[in-house]
Structure formats: C-alpha cells, structure tokens
Amino acid sequence: MKRIGLVLWVFLLSGLLFAEGGKEKAAAKQKYPEKPIEVTCLFGAGSAADLIARKFSDLASPILGVPLPVVNRTGGGQSVGYTYVKNAKPDGYNVVWTSNGLITAYYQGNIDFKQDAFRSIARISYEPVSFAVKYDAPWKDINEFVDYIKKNPGKVRIGNSGVGTFTHLAAAALEDFAQSQVVHVPFGRGLAFASLLGGQIEASSQLPSEVMAQFEAKQVRIIAVTSKERVKSIPEVPTLMEKKIPIELILWRGLAVPKGTPDDVVAVLEAAAKKVVESEEFKKFCDQMSIIPAFLPAAEMDKFVDADEKFTGALMKKIGASKR
Amino acid sequence: MNMVLGAFAQVLSVKMLLIMILGSFVGIVFGAIPGLTYSMGIILLLPLTFHLPPLMAVTLLLGVYIGGMTGGSVSSILLGIPGTPSAAATCLDGFPLSKRGMAGKALGTALISSIFAGLLSVATLMVVAPIVAKFALKFGPAEIFSLVFFGFSTICGISMGNVLKGLISGFIGLLFTTIGIDPVMGMSRYTFGIGQLISGVDLLAFMIGMFAIPQVIKILSVDESLLTRKISAKVSTQYPSLQELKRMFGLMVKCAFIGIGIGAIPGTGGPIAAFLGYDQAKRKTKNNEPALEGVAGPESANNGVTGGALIPMLTLGIPGDPATAILLGALLIHGLKPGPMLFTQHADFIYGMYAALIVIHLIVLLMQGFGIQLFVKVLNFRKSYLYTTILVLCTIGAFAVNNNEFDIYVMVFAGFLGYFLLKFGFPVAPTVLALVLGPPMEENFRRALILSQGNFWIFLQSPISWFFYLATIFVLVGQVRRSLLAAKVRKGS
Incomplete structure (x- = not known):
C-alpha cells in the first residue's frame, strides 16, 4: 500500500516536470496569437535591457490579448539567448529582445550567426553612449x-x-x-x-x-x-558631431523573430510594437530611463541593421576587437 | 521627529501592511525551498510593481529580499541544502545540529540573529549611509582583490579539520570558475567546443547539486527498511534560551558589521559575508564540534548584507548584489534616480522606506517564528517522499536560474562530483566557496593590472589592501599553530 502511494507521488512530481512539454503539443494552428509570447532578454533582471523589455511587454499584452512573459536567458556573451531563439520554432511565439549586441557578439566570436538568422519586427528605442x-x-x-x-x-x-x-x-x-x-x-x-x-x-x-x-x-x-541629436533629458550636453568630432554611435534595441516566421505573424507583432512605442506611457517611461523611443517598421529595420552591421564590423576590425 | 512619525504613518496603512506581508511570505517561501531563490521571487513580483506607487513597489520587493535572506536558513538547517547561496555556510553547523535533534534551536538562532543583524544594518543605513558609501568608493579593483583573497583564508575553518583536503577541494572549485568566457577579455576558455559551456558553470546550479545530490544518494542507497521509517521520531521545537543568545550577542554584532561592510562594497555580497561570519564563529568555539554559534555567525553576516547593500544602491546607484540590482531597476522604473539627490528631493520616500524596512523585519520575525513549528514537521515526512520531492525541486530550480536546460546537467554533474569528494573525505564547502570567490578575484586582479598597466605595485599601494593581507597572514599563522598543537596532542596521547 505504501508502495502505491510512493509510485503515485513520483507520477505527480514527474507530471510537474513535464507539464510544460504537454502544453505545446496541444496547440493547434489557429489565429495568432493564441498563447503567451515569450520574450527572451539577454541580460539579467533589473538591467536596462530587461526593464525596457518588461515595460514593453506590459504595454503590448493588452494589445495582443496574450501575456508576453520576459524570460532572462543570460550568459555566454549573449550567445545563450540568441542561440535559443534562433533555434526556436518560427511561429512567432519566441521573440528576442535584440540590440547591437547581436553584431558585437558575432564579431567577438561568441556566436556564429548574424542578423540574417532573424527577421526584424521593429526598432523600439535607441540610446547614445x-x-x-x-x-x-x-x-x-x-x-x-x-x-x-x-x-x-x-x-x-x-x-x-x-x-x-x-x-x-x-x-x-x-x-x-x-x-x-x-x-x-x-x-x-x-x-x-x-x-x-x-x-x-x-x-x-x-x-x-x-x-x-x-x-x-x-x-x-x-x-x-554620441548620438546625432542631443538627448532630451540632458539638453545641455553637446553631441560629438557638434564638437567637430565625426563619430555617431547609437545603441539600438528592438524585436526580432527566427528567420522563416510568416509575414502575417510579423505584421501582427509590428503593429503592436508601433502602438506601444507611440503610447504616452511608453514615452514617459523612456524619459525616465534616459532612452529615446524610436520606432522603425520591419522592412526598414532590416536595412538599418544591415547597414549597422557593416559599420560596426568595420569599426571593430579597425580597433582590433574583431575575431572575424 | 515629525519626519519619522510621518514615515510610519505612511507605512502602517492596511494596504501597505498587506503588501509587506505578501512580500515577506513570498520571500520566506522562495528562500526556504531549495532550488528557488529570493532573486527569483523578486523577478516574479517585479511586473506587479509597475502598477504600484513607488514606495509600495519597493516595499514589496524589499519584503521578498529580507524574507528570502532569512528563510534561506531553513532548508540549510533542516535538509543540509542551502536555500540560497548566502545560506551555504549555515549548512556547515546547522545541519549537524538538526540531525542531533536541535532543529528548533538552530532555526530559532538563525531567525533571531538574522532579524537582529538586519535591523542593525537598517540602523547603519539610516545613520551613516553617506559615510559608508564614501568609504566603499575607496575600494578599487586592487582593494577588492585583497578582500576576496582574505575570503579564501576561511577555507581553513570550513575544511572539517583537514586543511590539505580543504585546499584541494577549493582548487577544484577554482578550476571550474575558469570555464567559459573570461570576464575581462571575452575569450572562451576550456569549452571543448561545447557551445553551452561558454557561459561557464552556473554557481547556483552547481551548489544545489553539490549539496543535495550526495545526500539523496546517501539516503536512498541505504537499507530499504530505513526508507519507510521516519527520520527522527521526535523533533525538538525548543527555541534557543536567553542565556544562549546572550552568549552569542558579541558574535552577532561583529558578524552583522562584517555583513554590512561586505554588502556596501559593490561586487561582493552575501555568500562571502556568510563564510567570513562562519569563520568568526569557529574562532570563538575553537573545537570542530557543530555549535549554535556556527549558525548565528553566517546568518547575522548574510542579513547584515541586506542593509549594507542598500547603502551603495541608494547613495550611488550601484547595486551591491543581484537582488539590489533588481531593486535599483524598480526605482528607475518609477522615475526615482538613486544617488545623493534622492535623499534631498525624495526624503519622504527614503524615510518611508526606512520605516518599511523596520516593519518588514518584524513581520518576518513573526511569520517565520510561527513557521518554525511547521517547518520542522518536514523532518517527520517519510524520507522516500521527502528526498524525491527535493530532487524534483532542485531540478526545477537549476533550470529556472537561467531558463537553461544545460544547468540541469551541471547540477547532476556537480552532484556526483560532490558525492565522490565526500566519499574520499574531501569537504565540499571549499569548492562552493571557491566558486563564489573565484570570479570576483580574477576579475579584480586583472582589472587592477589593466589600470596599473601591468605594474604589480598597485596591489600594495593602499592601506586597505595591507590590512587584508595582514589579516590573511594572521589567520594562516593561527591555523598552522593550531595544527602543530593538535599534532603534539596526538603524539602525547
């Protein structure tokens, strides 16, 4: 009798372990989105990247009608998170909270793929150094x-x-x-x-x-x-350009999905991103965090990232930080 | 005075009390369950704080922080598995005590010393935060290196009597810290082409495995009749006596201040403080017998860290440990920029937070005080149920650290490593200590050398460094003398 109790208990516990796996199988193909969209953040909880991602998902959730849990997949010089999303099913339920880090991680040799392993959804914000x-x-x-x-x-x-x-x-x-x-x-x-x-x-x-x-x-x-224009929260600080130093560098942040994600899915996410970035609440939040909200639609974002990759790659090679 | 009264009025509303109770409860539960950490609890509640006013938001997270730091001792003492890395040192004496039927006393000591040290650290924060912050800034890379170096001297105290084996075990831990991307130049080391290893070995997963799995193997590999029997028919829920607490008062004060100091220095944190606290306790009791001091020392040190870590977080905006890093984020979200201006522009917020900190400590004291009666019941469970449950929780915990499957394998590997180390008489605590201390030691060593452009004199330039090197020598000499004395005694008999 005692043995049966033990067996039952073990089953219960293993049920706990495999609960996640079961859910995925049950999902049939229907209207997108119909289950939570996981946002992979490459940095730890409380970091700037994490906070912006959490605020974003908080605002995007009522628009999309599903929760957007932010999951911190840190480590490996960002390789852990990027690799995870790259290998995820391209069905729009795995989104990566991306940035220039994708390019620097590639040139540093932490990952073996570049922006072409992903599809851009939108640019959300940028910040200078x-x-x-x-x-x-x-x-x-x-x-x-x-x-x-x-x-x-x-x-x-x-x-x-x-x-x-x-x-x-x-x-x-x-x-x-x-x-x-x-x-x-x-x-x-x-x-x-x-x-x-x-x-x-x-x-x-x-x-x-x-x-x-x-x-x-x-x-x-x-x-x-280092941005082209002065930052709103510190208007008295000049840009390098104004001071006759021809350097313009911005750290951009945005959303991307694995390559092969269908167009209609990207369009849904893109529209939601646009709504969030243009909302008053997000703008206010950006001011508090000293970041600049800057929406770019998917098509333009792909071009923007390509251009940035060439520029950053060249710069990293020039200063000897590239391993490519 | 008006300010202080106003602050308490702010905090003692029904809503605030509920928030504090919720936070403390989540903290204690996450701290007490092996595999779940209070950092996870804080992350879990973080989105909730977006919709709360700033003071409530921070109070909720502070409740989790303090509850978790305090609750971490529960599984350390009852199961020998640390609930959080900061509670690893508490296992060393706490678990043997509980095996001897003194679980209630050990848990009570842990709770009282935690709360006492926590309140002392809040008092320090309130009175001398700016001075401490200024002093903490004197800790550049070279000084932090000397402090961490000193931390290694505690290996002597946690080696279960065999320093050589302790050192070997420590070196094994250090070797594991070299795996992955190096902290300074970003080179991959010892990854053997395994992509997952590039992020290195996760401390928490490794630690859970090392403490939990050897025990599970040991328990489940014994005679089956033992499995169905309850562990200890009678678990004493007796609390520590006033006399015992009086005896440890000096130690608790000392360790609390060690914790406050370590917490205030960015880049260090709870585990280091706890091991230093344990070392202090062992120095007081002299022999290798487990004693209540061995619980009071690390527990007052790691709770001292809470107030200590808030000092640089509030005055400079530098988080002292992972939990305060998230708290910092919560402040930023609400447009509060930590730094000197916070104290002048948002004084009401600061005072409200101080009041909340005090009340939270009292809530945690009450909650966990009653909880002890419940917690010890765990020992009455049948072992076969208890340990399978622990194994499952540890697996989930290891995964949840980084949401990475690979960390489960790390945990299992560490578990078998720990099992064989213990089997051959090597203590595992030094391995965990080295995993905690290795990364900050390497990082600050190399950063200091970059600052000085390769000149080693930087390590001997400041009196702070000298202080820690001399302290290290002091400990080592004491250890050698003790060993020689012990050898003599053995010869004599």
Whole structure:
C-alpha cells in the first residue's frame, strides 16, 4: 500500500516536470496569437535591457490579448539567448529582445550567426553612449579632453562596460579620432563610474541612464553624447558631431523573430510594437530611463541593421576587437 | 521627529501592511525551498510593481529580499541544502545540529540573529549611509582583490579539520570558475567546443547539486527498511534560551558589521559575508564540534548584507548584489534616480522606506517564528517522499536560474562530483566557496593590472589592501599553530 502511494507521488512530481512539454503539443494552428509570447532578454533582471523589455511587454499584452512573459536567458556573451531563439520554432511565439549586441557578439566570436538568422519586427528605442568625467576634472569640454589624450598617449584611463561592448567601441572610436593610445578598463555593466568617483580612472564611457543620478548630483560632468541629436533629458550636453568630432554611435534595441516566421505573424507583432512605442506611457517611461523611443517598421529595420552591421564590423576590425 | 512619525504613518496603512506581508511570505517561501531563490521571487513580483506607487513597489520587493535572506536558513538547517547561496555556510553547523535533534534551536538562532543583524544594518543605513558609501568608493579593483583573497583564508575553518583536503577541494572549485568566457577579455576558455559551456558553470546550479545530490544518494542507497521509517521520531521545537543568545550577542554584532561592510562594497555580497561570519564563529568555539554559534555567525553576516547593500544602491546607484540590482531597476522604473539627490528631493520616500524596512523585519520575525513549528514537521515526512520531492525541486530550480536546460546537467554533474569528494573525505564547502570567490578575484586582479598597466605595485599601494593581507597572514599563522598543537596532542596521547 505504501508502495502505491510512493509510485503515485513520483507520477505527480514527474507530471510537474513535464507539464510544460504537454502544453505545446496541444496547440493547434489557429489565429495568432493564441498563447503567451515569450520574450527572451539577454541580460539579467533589473538591467536596462530587461526593464525596457518588461515595460514593453506590459504595454503590448493588452494589445495582443496574450501575456508576453520576459524570460532572462543570460550568459555566454549573449550567445545563450540568441542561440535559443534562433533555434526556436518560427511561429512567432519566441521573440528576442535584440540590440547591437547581436553584431558585437558575432564579431567577438561568441556566436556564429548574424542578423540574417532573424527577421526584424521593429526598432523600439535607441540610446547614445555618454562620456563622463569627475565634476572637478580639469577638462572643460570634450575637445580639451581629446587634446589631453593626444598629449598623454597611454596615460588616460577610460572605463567601459566590458571588452567588445558598445561602450568600449565608443571609447575606442574616440581614441582612434585622437590618434593616440587610451587604456580601456573593462568593468561590469554600469559599474565604471564607481571607479570614476573613486579617482581610479579619468573618464567613463557609459549609457546615459547609468550616470544620470551622479550627473544631477553634480558629482560627474557628462562632456558629450554620441548620438546625432542631443538627448532630451540632458539638453545641455553637446553631441560629438557638434564638437567637430565625426563619430555617431547609437545603441539600438528592438524585436526580432527566427528567420522563416510568416509575414502575417510579423505584421501582427509590428503593429503592436508601433502602438506601444507611440503610447504616452511608453514615452514617459523612456524619459525616465534616459532612452529615446524610436520606432522603425520591419522592412526598414532590416536595412538599418544591415547597414549597422557593416559599420560596426568595420569599426571593430579597425580597433582590433574583431575575431572575424 | 515629525519626519519619522510621518514615515510610519505612511507605512502602517492596511494596504501597505498587506503588501509587506505578501512580500515577506513570498520571500520566506522562495528562500526556504531549495532550488528557488529570493532573486527569483523578486523577478516574479517585479511586473506587479509597475502598477504600484513607488514606495509600495519597493516595499514589496524589499519584503521578498529580507524574507528570502532569512528563510534561506531553513532548508540549510533542516535538509543540509542551502536555500540560497548566502545560506551555504549555515549548512556547515546547522545541519549537524538538526540531525542531533536541535532543529528548533538552530532555526530559532538563525531567525533571531538574522532579524537582529538586519535591523542593525537598517540602523547603519539610516545613520551613516553617506559615510559608508564614501568609504566603499575607496575600494578599487586592487582593494577588492585583497578582500576576496582574505575570503579564501576561511577555507581553513570550513575544511572539517583537514586543511590539505580543504585546499584541494577549493582548487577544484577554482578550476571550474575558469570555464567559459573570461570576464575581462571575452575569450572562451576550456569549452571543448561545447557551445553551452561558454557561459561557464552556473554557481547556483552547481551548489544545489553539490549539496543535495550526495545526500539523496546517501539516503536512498541505504537499507530499504530505513526508507519507510521516519527520520527522527521526535523533533525538538525548543527555541534557543536567553542565556544562549546572550552568549552569542558579541558574535552577532561583529558578524552583522562584517555583513554590512561586505554588502556596501559593490561586487561582493552575501555568500562571502556568510563564510567570513562562519569563520568568526569557529574562532570563538575553537573545537570542530557543530555549535549554535556556527549558525548565528553566517546568518547575522548574510542579513547584515541586506542593509549594507542598500547603502551603495541608494547613495550611488550601484547595486551591491543581484537582488539590489533588481531593486535599483524598480526605482528607475518609477522615475526615482538613486544617488545623493534622492535623499534631498525624495526624503519622504527614503524615510518611508526606512520605516518599511523596520516593519518588514518584524513581520518576518513573526511569520517565520510561527513557521518554525511547521517547518520542522518536514523532518517527520517519510524520507522516500521527502528526498524525491527535493530532487524534483532542485531540478526545477537549476533550470529556472537561467531558463537553461544545460544547468540541469551541471547540477547532476556537480552532484556526483560532490558525492565522490565526500566519499574520499574531501569537504565540499571549499569548492562552493571557491566558486563564489573565484570570479570576483580574477576579475579584480586583472582589472587592477589593466589600470596599473601591468605594474604589480598597485596591489600594495593602499592601506586597505595591507590590512587584508595582514589579516590573511594572521589567520594562516593561527591555523598552522593550531595544527602543530593538535599534532603534539596526538603524539602525547
């Protein structure tokens, strides 16, 4: 008798384990979407990418009529998440919250595929990189800072979020412009400014949202951003272009699905994305996070990513960060 | 004074109390079940906070954080499987105590020291946050390296009497941390062409496997008649006496401050603090017998981390550990930018949060205090049921860390590794310690060398580094002396 109880218990538990698998089989082909759409985020919970993805899915869910759970598939220099979605069934129920990271991960050798393994749904937002120095630093603006780099090759230390990341690329592009040498110090995501305040590095190359609080508290000065236009939440900060430094770099974020996903599915998701990005609530959220909402439809997004791949690939090769 | 009263008025509404109770409950449950962590609980509740006002949102998540940090001790003590990495050190003495029928006492000690240290850390946060934050900024890569290096000295204390075997076990752990993309240059190491290995070995999956599977094998491989018998007919639910608590008071204060300090330094966190706390406890009890101190030490250290980690999070916007990283995100979502301005512009929010922290601690104390009577009943389950359930929960937990199937294999592998290590008399705690300390040690070592452009003097430049190196030498000398003494005693007898 006891044995039967044990057997039943084991069955119950294994049922728990395989519950997920069973559900998938039952789904027949019907109108899209009819079950939750999983959004794979490549970074950990609480990161900027994660927060934007969660806000997005929160707003998109009532439009699509199904929940859009955000699942963090981190690690492997983004290879874990991208590989997962690439290999998923192209039925629109697996979406990846993508960014430039796809391109940098490819050139760094973390993944063996590029943007052509996916189909774009839309671009959602972009953000520039910001260069910050301590509030009492001797350089008045970015030009003086570049002059200082020129005069002191190999002395200036700029902190970034990791080798081959977008913030590193921006700093390397500045180094390239100055035709001098800079010491690039890789920190974790958004951690460089602690060392900036501690005086261990001269400048940091970070996303604006990562230094905003210190900027407002007058502990650091942001001396330039890398976008074409000034950022709304920090209107007093000039762009590199304005300062006669021909560098324009933006970190874009968007949605993509595995290649082979049918057109009608992409159209449904694209329309929902458009509605979300244009909503007041999302705009307000973007202001708070110091990111810029910037919708691009699927067709244009594919072209945009292709162009960006050429540009970023060339830049990474130039600065020696490419393994291709 | 008005500010403080106002803050409590803000917090003591029915809605807020419900939020705090919900948060604490989720935290305790996620902390107590092996395989589920409070970080997962926080992630689960994060979307809910989008629709709440800022103070409520943060309070809900803080409840999970504190409840989880406290609840993590439950499965450590009762089952010998840490509910969270921060509770790994609690297993070392807690589990043997519970096997001796002192589960109630151990759980009570864990709860009281957790809450005490948590409240002390909140007090520190309220009074001296800006000063602590300023000091924490002095910890550059070289200084963090020296701190982590010091952390390794605790291997002496967790080696179950055999330091050589402890060191070997520690090195095995270090070897596993080298797998995957290296933290500085992004090179793949020791992946043998297996794509999944490029993200390295997940600490949580590895730890669950290492603690849980050897036990399951051990229990299920014994005589079948044992399986159907209940483990211990009588589980004492006796709480620790006032005298015992008095005896440990000094230790609890000391470990709480260790936790606060470690929590305030970005890039460290709960597990390191807990192992240091355990080391302190062992120094106090001298012999290798499991003692209540061995529970109070790590538990006060890891709860000290909660308030400590909030210091850099609130004053600088730097998260001290994964949980505060998510909290930081929750603040940003509501347009609150952590940093010096938060204290001047949103003082009502800050004070409300302080009040909430205090109330949450009291709620967790009550909830888990009653819970202990229930938790210990777990030991009355038949082992065959209990351990199959644990195995399933661990498998789900390992998967849920990164939603990655591969981590289940990591867990199983770690389990068998742990089984054979234990079989040949190697302690597994040093392996887990090395897995915790390895990555920050390597990262900060290399980052420091990049900063100094290859000059090793950077490691000896600051008094902070010297302090930790000297402390390490102190511990090692003490260990050698103790070993020699023990050898002499053995010879004499």
